[in-house]
Amino acid sequence: MTEPRFDRVLITGAAGRLGTELRRGLAPLARELRLADRAPILELRPNETAMIFDLADEAACHAACAGVDAVVHFGGTPHEAPWAEILDSSIRGSYHIYEGARRAGVRRIVYASSVHAVGFHRLEDHVDAAAPVRPDSLYGVSKCFTEALARLYWDKFGIESACLRIFSSFPEPGDRRNLWSWLSFGDCVRLVEAALTAPRVGHTIAFGMSDNPVKPVDDRLARHLGFVPQDGTAPFRARVEAAVPPGDPAAPSVMYLGGRICAAGHPEDRDEGQL
Amino acid sequence: MTEPRFDRVLITGAAGRLGTELRRGLAPLARELRLADRAPILELRPNETAMIFDLADEAACHAACAGVDAVVHFGGTPHEAPWAEILDSSIRGSYHIYEGARRAGVRRIVYASSVHAVGFHRLEDHVDAAAPVRPDSLYGVSKCFTEALARLYWDKFGIESACLRIFSSFPEPGDRRNLWSWLSFGDCVRLVEAALTAPRVGHTIAFGMSDNPVKPVDDRLARHLGFVPQDGTAPFRARVEAAVPPGDPAAPSVMYLGGRICAAGHPEDRDEGQL
Amino acid sequence: MTEPRFDRVLITGAAGRLGTELRRGLAPLARELRLADRAPILELRPNETAMIFDLADEAACHAACAGVDAVVHFGGTPHEAPWAEILDSSIRGSYHIYEGARRAGVRRIVYASSVHAVGFHRLEDHVDAAAPVRPDSLYGVSKCFTEALARLYWDKFGIESACLRIFSSFPEPGDRRNLWSWLSFGDCVRLVEAALTAPRVGHTIAFGMSDNPVKPVDDRLARHLGFVPQDGTAPFRARVEAAVPPGDPAAPSVMYLGGRICAAGHPEDRDEGQL
Amino acid sequence: MTEPRFDRVLITGAAGRLGTELRRGLAPLARELRLADRAPILELRPNETAMIFDLADEAACHAACAGVDAVVHFGGTPHEAPWAEILDSSIRGSYHIYEGARRAGVRRIVYASSVHAVGFHRLEDHVDAAAPVRPDSLYGVSKCFTEALARLYWDKFGIESACLRIFSSFPEPGDRRNLWSWLSFGDCVRLVEAALTAPRVGHTIAFGMSDNPVKPVDDRLARHLGFVPQDGTAPFRARVEAAVPPGDPAAPSVMYLGGRICAAGHPEDRDEGQL
């Protein structure tokens, strides 16, 4: 495209790991990126504006949505957490953003859902986006909530949503599970860009993984987004396998899509359950 | 059974329309029915005890779950409502009950989900329990939330749930949609009883309808509950059709499972959207 | 219903075997039955009017549709025939009726499709209404044509169609295939009545069979019509089996839904291929 | 039928529990029942002849098949057993019968397969006959073997087989699992009769259960057999539930179709694993 597709795009969670990548990657798509986070957002570029607030703040969420063409909603707690935190940042926060978008006339939202919405499916199940949810954590339940909310806002209010079930987006694959679950930063940006610019999204659920050799899910129901991964874990395999011993195929952390969170207890029982 | 299957069963929403039926119908199943509601519960019988509290009260929910063998969770707002009410009674309330059940060692929960979790599917889609959710309201989204939560509590904590997607449970079918959506009070009690006593429930989603001639959903994935409806709308058809003119097959209120709620706007836009 | 659902219903093929049954059975549904056929229609009752014309006559078809609320389209060649006859009566004729209905503002059409649209599926395939067509004759191809036309007229013009794939509708089952393929006249009328009065039809394909013990197809995708068969072949079995020897399970006439038409050649090769 | 459908039908396992029922129930279907077992067959009726041999005896099996129209193959070890026994009676024995049938020109075989061919599916999976096998024992593996052999003999040699996956066929349901798994003797005979007389069987896999309220499998792919169960466990429920306490829904013996055999070890490890 010779000029930006959008006038203004809101990115929530803009101070986070992926938010930082998205600032850079999505810059060509919009004249202005409006960045939102509760943490400070550093090194603003000329095409960027920042708004600092908590997603639990309804009025601030509505204000952030005003005047934008599209929302890239990557904010909220990024891993398992106590209920109060999940409730405020992921459930109430997502409702505030969707309702803000509705009131502001936003037409499309790209939402950072997660593999943890379906974490209790097994690798060999090869689920597609139509499979029933099987969350592996309160965090995962909150992703199911927002996917359902997004479905309502499409069916009833005509706001399109691409819910991206991101697996593991890090600079490099760090363990054996990442050898199949990795989404490179580059592919993450490409996936969001595809979701923003696809001709029709409706309510789409897509799996966010790079082109890794081991493929435990079937992404065919998102092929209309036009996402074509460019990266994969093949070059990293030898190094990772040398560093990390094989897991037990019958261990929940190996057998389930969600990995070790599936083996963790309730977040309020003890200090565990991190992503 | 010659003696009650359970020592103590908690019924939430016990003061409501269906709660009242359940008090009567489930009495033979338990030595004691513990009844919970935020409204007063009238005319307690000897086998009943009452606890009056709001589902938003976490501690009260946990207390209500202590010492019970099973929970019949019919509490919470029974129709579309503003977000704050949905959030407190259906989302926070259901979490409080599930977490209370987990802490108390309860093994099985029967949950009053709703057709409105899948209200935007069409009659001719004949969805089964594995179809993706398509909520038709914030109320419906909260049902999706609790179904997902129930899935987590089964997969991770071993608590069984039967999520009953009740269609229209009234004394008699009142309009043309009810001719296919009706669940008689008798069948409602039979369905809950089946869910409480089935040999294995795991996480089951069942559709709650009587044996009506027009059948818009496929309940085969709940056949292991052993529910066999005894009622149906055939005897009511002539009267209802004489009293209510036919609807437009292309109107959302006729074409979608959810009925007229599908045509209603956002509950905070105007005073509409009642079930 | 205490009074007729429709003001005027057009029945094509009204002089035929099934048309005669429909005249009697549908009488209570409409103030007037407009009967069409190219053969004379005998013994008109007070609530009936007759129009005699060939379905190949476009203008006559359009005239017949004017002023009616619904069409029961049972006209056209009822069995395999040379191409010219199929073309005129089933293909051109059906187009004339659908286009006449569109111009007249008719909202619903009940069409006599046939098992022969899917005649080359096997009994043990248990096809449902979503299975690809496999016509067994030019006659069957013309049924596929009209079903596709009906789909267009619903998707584009909002005219509902119930395409009833009638198997074998005779006074009594006459051979061993009829023991599973039979549709009693009473059930045929009930099926048409259900299709005319169902709350929503959209584009529905239904299989027309009575409640016979041997069931080779799966009719679940038409359950929203509310058809409940009252008859079945169990009482006829002993007599039929005594009169007709068993067939070879590997013979096309036994293995395929379409029966002996599947084993017949092209209708222009020789004088065979009758239904 | 006014006269027998078959001249001569071979029943293997005729001295067993079900064989005895079949002798009585199938008598009207054949002029002669040829009964085979390795145990003595008592009280021969005029229409019966007996052959005593072991299924491991190839020549005897071939001789037994000579001159018969159909085979009802209920012979072989009826429960889990050491490999040598399974091999001889169920694997080698079934091969001998199928090959004997082929050489003798027999056209149809009704085979007593078992739920144990799919015993490791869960109740809530609602498997149909097309689901992958999941045997729960060496016994179950031998049933898979014979079902596969039967498939070959149909596809290649044109011999029809109905493989009946019998659940629990006893005089009465004896435990809580039987409340859903029971096949009454009467229904067992009806199922075999349906399989023998259906117009086309090809290679059919059917589930053998009475019309019990709890239904854990989906038998729709066998509906062309025409089997309509007449019995069910509803009348037995109160008595069984009073006598047997509920099981743990998470125990293998409750969660899997195969019941307690799923929890048993290898038959050669210790003296367990009986059906």
Added chain:
Amino acid sequence: MTEPRFDRVLITGAAGRLGTELRRGLAPLARELRLADRAPILELRPNETAMIFDLADEAACHAACAGVDAVVHFGGTPHEAPWAEILDSSIRGSYHIYEGARRAGVRRIVYASSVHAVGFHRLEDHVDAAAPVRPDSLYGVSKCFTEALARLYWDKFGIESACLRIFSSFPEPGDRRNLWSWLSFGDCVRLVEAALTAPRVGHTIAFGMSDNPVKPVDDRLARHLGFVPQDGTAPFRARVEAAVPPGDPAAPSVMYLGGRICAAGHPEDRDEGQL
């Protein structure tokens, strides 16, 4: 192949846009290409012969089929048109070709079907070749007719057909829909060649699209043809998107596979409905 696979191949519609490409591309496959069209066919090459006739001319169609090994049937109206034209060129014409092929002993036909046979499916439906037809025009209905006719001619007369549902075959993608719907001329020829030379075709329905990033349909049921697209729209995207503004995702012309024809009225209502 070192020498032509076929002696003589008939190409109908040989004067059309795709016909011209096929003349060039298929030349190596046959000693002689017999070219048919009602328009003049220019610049005949030595391996080509021409026959000029209308597809409505039955005798001419039969004559054209005589002596050929295979037919590439690309003739007939290439877009929505009044019924009389659709009837003559697409319905009667296709019947004439199929019946001509049958009489001449032709063994394989490659038919230019169209996306418009399934035009009312949505992009996100990701239909495969087994999905029910949803034509978007009379033109589309005629494609459904011919696909059904082809099915009959395979099941009954053993003539193989590959029905290629061509999306948009132009020199270059011209609008945003073409970015996913484009079939390059090169890929079109490769697809026809694959269909002509595949080891077994039976009755195959294939989707004709190049390897474009956005993929709205699932072509796995045609993988046995061996078609591997070599082109795609990625190189054209920037230019097209700069020239054409985005569409409304909720507009029929964007949401449905058929594009703007889905939004057009009846061809006889007004002068619209062009492809």
Added chain:
Amino acid sequence: MTEPRFDRVLITGAAGRLGTELRRGLAPLARELRLADRAPILELRPNETAMIFDLADEAACHAACAGVDAVVHFGGTPHEAPWAEILDSSIRGSYHIYEGARRAGVRRIVYASSVHAVGFHRLEDHVDAAAPVRPDSLYGVSKCFTEALARLYWDKFGIESACLRIFSSFPEPGDRRNLWSWLSFGDCVRLVEAALTAPRVGHTIAFGMSDNPVKPVDDRLARHLGFVPQDGTAPFRARVEAAVPPGDPAAPSVMYLGGRICAAGHPEDRDEGQL
């Protein structure tokens, strides 16, 4: 990996065509390859040890499994054979290996199953690994037996199995069927390596084919193995097609996955039925 994944891997059938390839290809994966065959194993390398025995020898099989980490079970008759040979080498032999593995605590087995377990499916059926078996030979039945046995040993005893349904593994494609059925030796080794090293196998059925243009099966249910074929038949096509004339698409040897074995009779009828 910088060092071998396994201490010791047993390869049965090590003297065979594929065994020889596996010796070379799998060497880097294990400190020691234990090679088993009933034929002599030539040119042992330092990392190899040999055991010569027949798979019908239970004690020898158990001994061969002792002390190994994984088994690559490629032994047994590699083509159709008389029953006695199939029984001994494929049925009894596979049982001996699985039971030996269980007693020795082996955790994973890679089994050389075969296309002939599903040989009677058609190319255009595009079966996946969940499709019902349709063996085309006694050889194929024995593969079904071992796949079922492997399922039991996973479900009950926790031993993982990858059952590789190898199509045609030869140095080069030799006939037209091989153009789609070929598995290059390199890809065969890659597939076994993937199966040995995948993070989780459970019970997986994979199709063993190279990346050939014509694809008659759908391997998506094995994507978690991480097998990525590197070879294909495109370079061989011209040469093969020049040397071998096309087959009849309606011949069993062309229409079925199993090829000419589908057209062969019983191995004991005459000297035919070789792979």
